[in-house]
Amino acid sequence: MHTTPPTTPKPPLAARFFRSLAIIVLTLAFTIIAALFFTGTTFSVVDTYFKDADKPPGGVLVILGLVVILLPLGLAIWAGRRRWLTWPVLAAGSVVAGGIMAWLASDDPIVRRPLAIEEVAPAFDGAEKNYAVIMEYGKQKPTEDAQAFSARKHAVQLAGVGPADGDKWAEFLVKNRAALEAEWAAAAPQRAWLGRLNAFDRLGDLTPADFAADIPRFDVWRFMSQRTAAAASLQALDGKGDEAIATLLPMLEVSRKFETSARTLIRLMIARTCQKLCYQTAGFILDRSNPSPAARARLLTALEGGNGAAGARRIVLIEYALFMPALAKLSLTETAAAVDWGSSRRLPRVLNVFTRIVFNPRATTNLYGDHAYELAGLAEARDLGGFAVRQESFVHASYRQGGMKNLGGRLILNMAVPAYQKVVKTYWDIEDLRLAVLARVGPET
Numbered sequence: 001m002h003t004t005p006p007t008t009p010k011p012p013l014a015a016r017f018f019r020s021l022a023i024i025v026l027t028l029a030f031t032i033i034a035a036l037f038f039t040g041t042t043f044s045v046v047d048t049y050f051k052d053a054d055k056p057p058g059g060v061l062v063i064l065g066l067v068v069i070l071l072p073l074g075l076a077i078w079a080g081r082r083r084w085l086t087w088p089v090l091a092a093g094s095v096v097a098g099g100i101m102a103w104l105a106s107d108d109p110i111v112r113r114p115l116a117i118e119e120v121a122p123a124f125d126g127a128e129k130n131y132a133v134i135m136e137y138g139k140q141k142p143t144e145d146a147q148a149f150s151a152r153k154h155a156v157q158l159a160g161v162g163p164a165d166g167d168k169w170a171e172f173l174v175k176n177r178a179a180l181e182a183e184w185a186a187a188a189p190q191r192a193w194l195g196r197l198n199a200f201d202r203l204g205d206l207t208p209a210d211f212a213a214d215i216p217r218f219d220v221w222r223f224m225s226q227r228t229a230a231a232a233s234l235q236a237l238d239g240k241g242d243e244a245i246a247t248l249l250p251m252l253e254v255s256r257k258f259e260t261s262a263r264t265l266i267r268l269m270i271a272r273t274c275q276k277l278c279y280q281t282a283g284f285i286l287d288r289s290n291p292s293p294a295a296r297a298r299l300l301t302a303l304e305g306g307n308g309a310a311g312a313r314r315i316v317l318i319e320y321a322l323f324m325p326a327l328a329k330l331s332l333t334e335t336a337a338a339v340d341w342g343s344s345r346r347l348p349r350v351l352n353v354f355t356r357i358v359f360n361p362r363a364t365t366n367l368y369g370d371h372a373y374e375l376a377g378l379a380e381a382r383d384l385g386g387f388a389v390r391q392e393s394f395v396h397a398s399y400r401q402g403g404m405k406n407l408g409g410r411l412i413l414n415m416a417v418p419a420y421q422k423v424v425k426t427y428w429d430i431e432d433l434r435l436a437v438l439a440r441v442g443p444e445t
Contacts, residue, residue: 127204364409
């Protein structure tokens with residue numbers, strides 16, 4: 001007599017639902033882990049490929065990535081069909097996945113090198129007034145004069161020629177004298193703005209530590225420094241050395257004040273770029289005219305008291321102090337946008353629940369801080385060779401070390417940390433210009 005084996009009764013619907021949910025969550029967790037593992041361990045290969053071949057990675061790497069990422073799903077389907085995904089197995093898998101996730105989310109206990117922006121560029125009484133004048137020509141809320149200036153078309157382009165070119169600069173000025181003098185006259189609102197800034201003994205910077213903060217426009221500073229150089233140089237060609245010095249001094253004095261309290265690298269480099277043109281113009285004036293001792297004394301006063309080594313150190317530490325608070329608030333969608341994986345608008349914000357698995361803010365800050373203070377010391381010592389080597393090694397070490405741990409933090413540092421090498425070299429080159437002009441003016445005062 002044939003008997004039918006007893007059938008195993010189906011678990012209740014609620015039990016099946018929760019088991020299915022547990023399988024989905026566990027599969028998703030291991031998929032995330034696999035994606036981070038693959039990305040973190042293959043960046044050294046990708047980095048070498050980009051560096052050596054200067055082209056994107058081949059299809060083999062892409063296919064391998066898909067295989068690794070889809071592997072947890074394939075295993076889950078295979079194990080499910082064999083009925084291996086029992087509650088004990090799911091519990092064990094959850095312990096493993098949870099342990100890995102907890103390790104990925106674990107952060108450094110403290111920030112080793114805390115640095116507030118106020119320590120790098122302290123505020124002072126009255127800074128609000130002159131900061132408001134500076135930001136009349138800001139990017140986000142320009143005044144009517146600023147908007148009119150931006151809309152104005154300039155007849156003369158000074159790109160490719162300047163006071164350092166000597167005779168070529170003189171020929172350019174003579175050829176374009178009428179247009180340059182007309183533009184100088186039309187810039188009366190901007191010259192008045194520069195005069196209001198120069199009336200302050202100090203120029204403060206109250207830029208908050210926020211990526212969305214307003215910053216000064218560069219075009220007005222570039223225009224005013226170029227047209228000041230042209231106007232002063234024309235006066236020197238006419239033999240009016242004292243008038244040339246008087247025309248140059250407001251731009252030189254404001255640009256030096258503009259640098260002293262800078263809280264952003266952009267603001268500091270705007271100031272240094274203007275100073276470079278002013279120093280070159282001062283040299284041209286001294287070559288083409290004979291300013292009086294009184295005028296030379298005023299120029300000497302404007303040239304003295306350079307920031308020197310301390311200023312070079314600030315170049316690096318400014319960005320670190322500004323970046324620290326932002327790192328603590330970054331979400332996964334913002335991190336992805338910063339490393340060009342997408343934008344915060346395209347990526348679903350629900351993914352932000354995984355932020356700490358991909359990005360550890362204190363560990364990232366410590367990585368940046370150690371690097372920034374090392375670079376600051378090299379910049380201060382003017383060790384440009386050591387600076388270049390250390391900056392380059394930091395970029396590649398971020399790809400080749402660390403694996404899946406704090407992957408987003410390492411990537412965002414590579415994207416967000418400026419290429420300081422050229423900035424530091426430019427800073428010291430401009431300092432040499434200042435000292436050269438100072439040496440020319442000093443003995444005859």
